[in-house]
Amino acid sequence: MYILKAEHHFDSAHFLKGYQGKCANIHGHRWRVVAEVEGDKLFSEGQLRDMVVDFGDLKRDIKKMVDYYDHSLIIESGSMRKETLSFLIEDGFNIIEVDFRPTAERFASKFYEELENMGYRIKRIHVYETPTNCALYERQGG
Numbered sequence: 001m002y003i004l005k006a007e008h009h010f011d012s013a014h015f016l017k018g019y020q021g022k023c024a025n026i027h028g029h030r031w032r033v034v035a036e037v038e039g040d041k042l043f044s045e046g047q048l049r050d051m052v053v054d055f056g057d058l059k060r061d062i063k064k065m066v067d068y069y070d071h072s073l074i075i076e077s078g079s080m081r082k083e084t085l086s087f088l089i090e091d092g093f094n095i096i097e098v099d100f101r102p103t104a105e106r107f108a109s110k111f112y113e114e115l116e117n118m119g120y121r122i123k124r125i126h127v128y129e130t131p132t133n134c135a136l137y138e139r140q141g142g
């Protein structure tokens with residue numbers, strides 16, 4: 001079995017609704033997203049000969065996926081007063097509402113599904129919130 005790793009990052013702010021502690025406040029991270037792609041066969045000819053996938057394609061797809069969140073404030077739906085949200089949007093801030101608590105765990109499973117839907121055979125996704133805090137997502141038995 002071959003396992004390839006490629007990564008990209010995005011810089012964005014978030015906060016955790018209902019959290020007792022400093023992470024209840026808006027704060028930012030450089031979110032580092034590492035994808036592990038697996039494959040038991042290599043291409044036999046052409047541009048991809050002896051590769052599982054082209055690192056260039058994988059990196060491009062990870063970047064495309066995470067760039068959506070870059071330099072945004074990610075908020076869980078319903079975690080901010082409607083008026084506050086409207087004012088921020090009116091003032092031109094890039095706010096991305098998500099239907100989950102924006103934790104490293106939830107991003108890891110979300111990015112797993114997104115890359116899988118792009119056709120990759122994903123082994124694991126790692127999401128680093130900080131250089132020392134990382135959540136991994138993998139399918140059981142997979």
Ligand SMILES: Nc1nc2c(c(=O)[nH]1)N=C([C@H](O)[C@H](O)COP(=O)(O)OP(=O)(O)OP(=O)(O)O)CN2
Pocket residue numbers: 016023027102103104105129130133135
């Ligand atoms: N299991 C999880 N726990 C926490 C998450 C998470 O996504 N999954 N997220 C947070 C916060 O977002 C926080 O920013 C990160 O945690 P913390 O280690 O407290 O932050 P710092 O790196 O800034 O800590 P210092 O050691 O004080 O610098 C919380 N928990």
Ligand SMILES: [Zn+2]
Pocket residue numbers: 014023027028029129
């Ligand atoms: Zn955080």
